[in-house]
Amino acid sequence: MEYIPVIGIEIHVELKTKSKMFSSGPVSYGKSKNSQTVLFDLAYPGVLPVVNKQAVRYGIQVASAMEMDIAKVLYFDRKNYFYSDLPKGYQITQNDHPIGSNGVIKITLSDGTVKEIGVERAHLEEDTAKQLHFPKYTLVDYNRCGTPLIEIVSKPEMHTPEEAVKYVEAIHEIITYLDVSDGKMEEGSMRCDVNISLMEKDSDKFGTKVECKNLNSIANVKSALEYEIKRQTELLNNNQVVEQETRRYNDSKGITELMRKKTDAVDYKYFREPNIAPIKLSTSFIKDAISSMKHLPEFYKKVFEDCELTQYQISQLLPDKNFTYFFYECLNYEVVSPKILWNLLMGDILSYLNKTEQKLANLQINKEQLVLLSNEIAKQNISYQQGKDVLNILLKEDKKTSDIIKSLNLSQVNDNLAIENIVNEVLSLNAQAITDFKNGKDKALGFIVGQVMKASKGKVNPEKAKQIVLNKIGN
């Protein structure tokens, strides 16, 4: 039997506000335990919630980015359950009227097809405390308690792990570009729960849903789904039933493990939060929130397409907004060849960052000088190889590209006669390589051109050298 996976995703995003969702407690990360709380966060008798306006603005922006219907009136509800990480005994959330509903996320699959994934709802709520479990006891850190969250719930409209991954990436891009969240999955500021069931092909009956938690990277989303598809397929093929349950992804084993059966499900006894009167969102407030939105990836994609980067190149830039912003800012200067600039950024600068364990955001490099360097290469005044040497200096010192080129005495040899001389010399020393080439070993050509570059100390235009070598040893 063939099965079609049906995947729905719930994403919790911590909002980067100064204070908490319903209190003046600070929102911070990595501070000492239980130092970032106020009375409300600990649910002392008599405290009352006050809605964080900035969190509402962020909520509107996220909803707008997903083309959602934005609520005209904000309502909050209580979700009641006893748990040691929930001091009030309930969480204030939006059950009946989410701030955003009925949205859509466009994803581009690897084969180029564009698919729209429906987003059912996005609602504001507060985070719980963090628990630190020890063998004989549990400690509670209330710093996180009350941090604003927006929960984004997709429709069950994804059918492959790839679609799920693209969806999560798209949400990640939205929240990071809007700058409403750090979106760090490994630190929990963006958390994914995935629901997956299998549907028989040519059927319209949904299978039993399994929820997977603890997916703290996009790679884990993919492997958890792949594992679950395999596990559920095997169960069904062996005439066993898939049980409705919550499973935890075990990163080190690459498998999902049973957390709890759904039969233990809690009845959350939702009701309207009486301490927050319905809040009318004025048209001007909504408009203002939307007009102050930072550009979404779509905007940069168009800009990059206009300067003729390939889809591949664009797809490498967009996932990390810092690279997008860097490249976009470089375009303020006259860039002769965006592709060469892209190579410098995504090849050489990226590998430098990796090697030195630095972040692009912290990199001190003069973008104008980088563009000038890229232009020197584009105009064939220096070779790419030489350009790398210049870049190495630009990365470390605040110098002008033109001065570095002068001081290194760099220039590209484009004169055919000069190149031919060097080529002749190299060929006379590499008879074996010529024979190899003639016997069909294409690699030998690269070797010979490499030798030419070496002999010229990288000054020769490699394209021209290649042409001249071919002329001499080709048919």
Added chain:
Amino acid sequence: MGNLNKTIAMLHDDLVNNRVTSYELVEESCKKVTDDTCNMYEKKIVKDALKRAKKKTSIDKNKLLDGIPFVLKDNFSTKGVESTASSNSLNGYIPLYDATVYTKLKKAGAILIAKTSMDELAMGGTGTTSHIGPTLNPLDKTRIIGGSSAGSCAAVVAAHCPFSIGSDTGDSVRKPASYGGIVGFKPTYGLVSRYGLFAFAQSLDTVAYFSKDVLDSAILTEVLAGYDKNDSTSYKGKYDKSFIKNATEGVKSAKLCYFPQLVDNIKDKKIVDEYYKLIEKLKKHNITVEKCEIDEKLLNAIYPAYMIISSAEASSNNACLDGLRYGISGDINADNYREYIKQARSKGFSDMIKRRFVIGSFSLLSDNKQEIFLRAQKARTRIVKYMKEVFSKYDGLLVPASQNVAPLLSDIVYSWTKEPNYIDNHMAIGNFGGFPSITLPWIEKDNLPIGINLTSDNFKDANLLGIAKVIEDTVKEEN
């Protein structure tokens, strides 16, 4: 000694004219509080009060409460002073902050003498379910004073202080006021901040207060009303603030109404006759009181709707009392948090509270919510909608606050009424709509008081106090 039989306004006059000192008032209050025989208090802070009174060497002429002693219901957060809301679940809980109401009273110069006993967590109308036992009626110790704001009411009745603060969720200030023969005023929901008031049912909870007369209620409203950024339901908009002016001068005229069932169904026909006598007399003061029909179904819905909504909210509001961060602890031997919470809550709450939580939770379960909780909400909405219609035609609803004098302690039963009588519960209408509502001294029967209740439209508090002033004068004339 006997200064504390006077009103706030009179005491203020005595204070600024040096006929008495704040220390003398506080000393008298402390003595009476210390000698209390009606079980009114949870926590007495007389030493501290005397210390503060000693420092008060001059009285601010512009602060009517300056130097005046008062008591506060134990469900208000008071920094450094144990606050239990008369529940074992909060034994040993010493708050880290002051309720806005207390902050404002301190700023106004009033001096806190004690925290008063109440029905556990404000859930009850008898004042007999406190963890320290029943509060008695100072007018007759075989009787209850009513609740839940029992100690606060009894303290003013016994003249331990000229005013006190309570809270009113169904009629928790206005009913005891009737049994005590004093004024009990519940302002419009949102007029006074609830920040620091321990939650019972927050869509109904209102800060309310006891005083000797209408003017004192107006003085307290002047001090306590106002937007508080810590309470999102406190009101930011404009409203008539001439509380004191109205309570001094009285209104020139008003058009009131009554629901016939709430008068004519009172068993004691003498009380019914008294009512019609009163409205006859009010005519002379240009206050007309007309009969206004109401569907009996709406009246019958008050009690069940109130019990369901308040219990549902209470079950959630009090979920924080899990013993994990404050309140009851020790003696608990649990392997996991669930067991710990279970033990803490089993020990912390009396059976009557547990019953409310169970019923409240039950009504919210997804299988029952539509049929129970949402139906109760619908009933509430319909009642409020009807009252809004009434208030579009009338300046207020005037009806007896209780159908009899304070019951005997020995007559109190703790099972839920199977056949509720709306005459006993109608004042919850004020909480359903957040309407301002005041109980005034009215008649006496067997030397015990019965009050009359006036309810108006939202934020018409000043007008209500003006009407109440005329009724107060009319009633006095009668006697």
